[in-house]
Amino acid sequence: MTSTVSFLTTKPHLVVIGNGMVGHHFIEQIIAQGGHEAFHITVFGEEPYLAYDRVHLSEYFTGKGAADLAMTDGSLYDRHGVRYFTNSLVTEIDRDAQQLLLQNGKRLPYDKLVLATGSYPFVPPIPGHQRENTFVYRTLDDLDAIRACAQQVTRGTVVGGGLLGLEAANALKNLGLETSVVEFAPRLMPVQLDEKGGAVLKEMIEGLGVKVYTDTATKDIVEGESAFHRMNFADGSHLETDLILFSAGIRPQDALAHQSGLTVGERGGISVNNHCQTSDESIYAIGECALWNNRIFGLVAPGYAMAKSAAGHLLADFLGQVGVTFTGADMSTKLKLLGCDVGSVGDAHAQSQGCKVFVYQDEISQSYRKMVVSEDGKKLLGAVLVGDNSYYDTLLQYYLNGIDLPAQAQALILPAMDGAPVGLGVDALPATASICSCHNVSKQDISDAVCNGALSVGDVKGVTKAATGCGGCAALLKKVVDNELLALGVEVSTDICEHFAYTRQDLYNLIKVEGIKSFATLLQKYGKGHGCEICKPAVGSILASVWNDYVLKKEHISLQDTNDRFLANMQKDGTYSIVPRIPGGEITPDRLIVLGKVAKEYGLYTKVTGGQRIDLFGATLSQLPEIWQKLIAAGFETGQAYGKSLRTVKSCVGSTWCRYGVNDSMKMAIDLENRYKGLRSPHKIKFAVSGCTRECAEAQSKDIGVIATEGGWNLYVCGNGGMKPRHGDLFAKDLDDETLVKYIDRVLMFYTKTADRLQRTSVWMDGLEGGLDYLKDVVINDKLGLCAELEASMQHVVETFQCEWKTTLEDPDALKTFRQFVNYEGSDNNVVFVEERNQMRPATDVEKQQLIAKVG
Amino acid sequence: MTIQWKMVCKQSDLVSGAGVAAMVNGEQVALFYVPESEKKVYAIGNWDPVGKANVLSRGLVAHLKNEWVVASPLYKQHFVLASGQCLEEEVKVPYWEAKLEGDAVYIALH
Numbered sequence: 001m002t003s004t005v006s007f008l009t010t011k012p013h014l015v016v017i018g019n020g021m022v023g024h025h026f027i028e029q030i031i032a033q034g035g036h037e038a039f040h041i042t043v044f045g046e047e048p049y050l051a052y053d054r055v056h057l058s059e060y061f062t063g064k065g066a067a068d069l070a071m072t073d074g075s076l077y078d079r080h081g082v083r084y085f086t087n088s089l090v091t092e093i094d095r096d097a098q099q100l101l102l103q104n105g106k107r108l109p110y111d112k113l114v115l116a117t118g119s120y121p122f123v124p125p126i127p128g129h130q131r132e133n134t135f136v137y138r139t140l141d142d143l144d145a146i147r148a149c150a151q152q153v154t155r156g157t158v159v160g161g162g163l164l165g166l167e168a169a170n171a172l173k174n175l176g177l178e179t180s181v182v183e184f185a186p187r188l189m190p191v192q193l194d195e196k197g198g199a200v201l202k203e204m205i206e207g208l209g210v211k212v213y214t215d216t217a218t219k220d221i222v223e224g225e226s227a228f229h230r231m232n233f234a235d236g237s238h239l240e241t242d243l244i245l246f247s248a249g250i251r252p253q254d255a256l257a258h259q260s261g262l263t264v265g266e267r268g269g270i271s272v273n274n275h276c277q278t279s280d281e282s283i284y285a286i287g288e289c290a291l292w293n294n295r296i297f298g299l300v301a302p303g304y305a306m307a308k309s310a311a312g313h314l315l316a317d318f319l320g321q322v323g324v325t326f327t328g329a330d331m332s333t334k335l336k337l338l339g340c341d342v343g344s345v346g347d348a349h350a351q352s353q354g355c356k357v358f359v360y361q362d363e364i365s366q367s368y369r370k371m372v373v374s375e376d377g378k379k380l381l382g383a384v385l386v387g388d389n390s391y392y393d394t395l396l397q398y399y400l401n402g403i404d405l406p407a408q409a410q411a412l413i414l415p416a417m418d419g420a421p422v423g424l425g426v427d428a429l430p431a432t433a434s435i436c437s438c439h440n441v442s443k444q445d446i447s448d449a450v451c452n453g454a455l456s457v458g459d460v461k462g463v464t465k466a467a468t469g470c471g472g473c474a475a476l477l478k479k480v481v482d483n484e485l486l487a488l489g490v491e492v493s494t495d496i497c498e499h500f501a502y503t504r505q506d507l508y509n510l511i512k513v514e515g516i517k518s519f520a521t522l523l524q525k526y527g528k529g530h531g532c533e534i535c536k537p538a539v540g541s542i543l544a545s546v547w548n549d550y551v552l553k554k555e556h557i558s559l560q561d562t563n564d565r566f567l568a569n570m571q572k573d574g575t576y577s578i579v580p581r582i583p584g585g586e587i588t589p590d591r592l593i594v595l596g597k598v599a600k601e602y603g604l605y606t607k608v609t610g611g612q613r614i615d616l617f618g619a620t621l622s623q624l625p626e627i628w629q630k631l632i633a634a635g636f637e638t639g640q641a642y643g644k645s646l647r648t649v650k651s652c653v654g655s656t657w658c659r660y661g662v663n664d665s666m667k668m669a670i671d672l673e674n675r676y677k678g679l680r681s682p683h684k685i686k687f688a689v690s691g692c693t694r695e696c697a698e699a700q701s702k703d704i705g706v707i708a709t710e711g712g713w714n715l716y717v718c719g720n721g722g723m724k725p726r727h728g729d730l731f732a733k734d735l736d737d738e739t740l741v742k743y744i745d746r747v748l749m750f751y752t753k754t755a756d757r758l759q760r761t762s763v764w765m766d767g768l769e770g771g772l773d774y775l776k777d778v779v780i781n782d783k784l785g786l787c788a789e790l791e792a793s794m795q796h797v798v799e800t801f802q803c804e805w806k807t808t809l810e811d812p813d814a815l816k817t818f819r820q821f822v823n824y825e826g827s828d829n830n831v832v833f834v835e836e837r838n839q840m841r842p843a844t845d846v847e848k849q850q851l852i853a854k855v856g
Numbered sequence: 857m858t859i860q861w862k863m864v865c866k867q868s869d870l871v872s873g874a875g876v877a878a879m880v881n882g883e884q885v886a887l888f889y890v891p892e893s894e895k896k897v898y899a900i901g902n903w904d905p906v907g908k909a910n911v912l913s914r915g916l917v918a919h920l921k922n923e924w925v926v927a928s929p930l931y932k933q934h935f936v937l938a939s940g941q942c943l944e945e946e947v948k949v950p951y952w953e954a955k956l957e958g959d960a961v962y963i964a965l966h
Contacts, residue, residue, distance in 0.1 A: 498920070498921070530918075530919035530924075532916075532919060532920055533915075533916040533932065536916060536918070537916070557872075557873070558871070558872060558873025558874045560916075562911070562914045562916075565914070570914070570929055570930070572907070572909065573909050574909035574930075621914075817871055817876065819876070821877050821884075822865040822869040822870075822878050822887070823864055823865045823879060824878070828910050830909065845908070
């Protein structure tokens with residue numbers, strides 16, 4: 001027996017089947033236009049989660065959780081009376097009765113129906129494709145299964161070298177697997193790239209250690225010998241792998257359409273018109289399940305455009321006007337795959353009648369660019385970019401807006417030789433230019449938002465939603481917003497914040513020249529208001545650089561960010577980590593034992609850091625002084641891991657132990673670390689010293705790198721690791737010890753005096769007019785006559801060094817601030833640890849709930 | 857209705873220009889002592905709903921557009937000391953009336 005659900009409402013019932021990105025966007029569109037007043041709305045999702053951001057699915061492997069990717073927590077639906085069901089399958093549409101049959105046997109009437117059922121991954125019917133340890137890459141559940149498997153095995157293979165396949169390969173690589181990609185077509189990304197572009201991309205990806213097989217058909221998958229699977233290829237060769245991930249394209253999820261007799265394309269997909277109506281006018285289909293003009297669109301932006309047009313049409317009666325119709329969508333894409341830039345615009349394959357092509361290829365830096373232009377050379381029809389996407393935004397705007405190409409159109413893909421900016425200023429874009437294709441935001445929309453008071457990129461994002469989809473337009477958006485602000489006469493300010501109309505360097509000079517010793521004095525003389533979290537720590541750092549005062553002095557304490565205030569690094573759960581200084585990474589067995597004992601006594605998580613130190617995690621605020629008491633008694637000093645200051649001087653063992661060492665890198669590293677420890681600088685700084693050119697200490701990726709040579713030391717400056725790695729530049733060769741230290745004194749002090757707030761040495765040097773040569777002129781040739789003062793300033797810092805923890809332990813006032821609560825002896829009950837790999841770590845939210853439930 | 861004031865700690869327990877944490881009836885309270893401000897002392901919840909940890913008392917006190925706020929030490933969202941409202945997100949933390957009397961710091965129970 002089936003029962004029918006009925007409502008106490010007279011509003012027509014609108015049902016959406018599918019709660020992916022497009023289904024959710026559709027509901028947002030309906031709500032934005034007030035459609036929840038016109039309809040009673042119900043949405044069904046098949047997955048256990050409400051809509052989440054599938055475009056950024058891979059970030060689930062790099063630290064984001066389901067909650068971070070969620071597009072809604074349901075509150076939007078609740079507020080507007082939208083009923084939603086997850087884990088719910090609609091099994092049948094009864095079009096005659098206008099009813100849906102649900103998995104639980106219930107029937108549900110509808111007046112209007114929207115199918116947003118999306119697509120499913122195509123798995124080629126290769127014999128053996130159903131073996132264990134084979135996966136697809138579509139849902140959060142898929143990713144959970146892949147991660148669980150990857151933890152047990154060593155080799156992974158992706159079948160399919162398209163966009164998603166390469167992204168999946170990147171994910172496997174990040175999971176630590178030896179990764180291969182097998183593509184049936186003769187090149188990678190066959191849809192977006194031409195032959196040459198595919199070849200360049202293949203070379204780049206192989207350079208990163210991913211094996212790429214193109215033109216390769218898999219015959220069958222059988223039990224492997226050295227791995228879980230063996231893939232036998234058509235040419236007789238084979239590949240052994242533990243995990244197989246199929247990413248061979250998508251197929252529209254059109255089962256309900258088949259079942260209910262809606263018109264469906266020959267190769268699948270629910271046929272729709274320009275309003276996204278199916279062959280039954282009360283049923284709409286949008287997104288990857290819909291077939292428009294015999295095309296399926298496998299990107300999110302066209303899906304959003306369909307959602308908008310279907311919503312407009314559905315609400316036509318209610319709003320008194322029909323919205324925009326769907327007339328196809330641009331399939332241009334820009335991606336960073338495995339660290340390689342790839343872009344494709346319009347007619348990438350040059351198939352248009354009479355078109356002409358420009359190609360630029362650079363085999364040294366591995367880049368390839370192609371422009372397809374109309375027969376008369378006036379319009380851009382398509383483009384292919386591999387290796388450098390900085391050309392993409394400009395090309396896309398020429399293409400989308402049909403802007404006339406300049407006379408020397410080829411300059412658009414040629415590297416800039418004389419530094420003159422090539423391409424299209426945002427000024428030249430027409431008001432109709434589409435800036436964000438995910439949310440269909442035009443330049444005019446942004447201009448309107450700015451005129452209406454959105455005066456920052458963040459505000460404009462909030463108002464227009466631009467750059468909140470795939471995020472690919474963020475750089476362009478910033479340019480447009482800055483341009484609009486400029487047009488309005490709003491100055492783009494270099495002031496440090498609203499309290500000081502000065503740059504960091506201005507403040508440094510004022511403090512130094514006027515002998516200012518406190519924030520209050522500086523504020524009174526040169527600022528206004530009471531300061532904020534931008535200017536306070538910046539001034540705190542400058543005061544420390546110039547005068548080297550104790551940072552927890554009463555008048556300085558409120559300037560310090562939490563890490564500096566408590567001389568430890570705050571972790572996500574509010575506990576702190578502790579890093580004692582271990583100069584050069586050299587440590588005696590006795591001190592090593594002390595660290596182990598302390599960690600054991602306080603139940604701390606212990607890890608060796610990338611900079612050759614030992615980090616103890618999980619100390620509560622009130623434990624910090626007791627722990628430091630013990631460490632200082634054993635001869636340790638604070639490692640300043642919390643401050644913008646010298647962190648570590650990494651080292652190899654050099655000539656003392658190593659067969660190849662040509663100089664004593666260990667001693668030099670210890671001497672340098674002890675000399676500069678405690679120096680407060682605009683950003684954290686790291687050093688390394690290598691004992692020979694084998695570079696085991698990786699000195700060239702540090703702010704200051706020193707490499708031993710037969711003739712002394714080579715000095716490298718202004719490199720860094722991190723998010724945007726940069727190799728240091730060779731500054732001077734074959735230096736003796738004394739000159740080396742002199743040059744480092746000068747470079748570091750010049751940086752500390754002149755860099756911007758939180759500016760790394762690499763960015764600082766890039767910003768110096770004249771760059772490296774100028775820096776050499778100042779430091780080696782004393783062009784500015786500053787060298788004596790730079791050295792004296794550094795000498796002052798060296799001589800006034802104090803261990804901040806030692807000072808703190810001797811100061812009862814300072815110690816008082818380390819109490820967890822001022823009026824209570826207990827601890828923070830939100831700090832909960834669980835054990836993993838024989839150590840403790842912070843419990844996740846879910847674990848906390850379970851633990852609390854058990855206790856309760 | 858009379859306001860019920862509860863003494864939480866002494867003024868000397870507070871840190872000028874910064875916050876400390878207190879436990880009041882089982883709830884974590886972040887107390888801020890801002891001598892330049894009109895009210896001098898403020899009390900808001902210690903739980904940062906964005907960073908999900910009891911840390912607001914350890915943030916930096918700032919004065920933005922004529923309002924006293926604390927920047928969370930985790931992800932730097934600002935919470936208004938006089939109301940608990942977050943400036944960047946649609947969240948709010950509890951707020952208590954607070955006052956200094958002699959050497960004692962009081963907050964008004966809800």
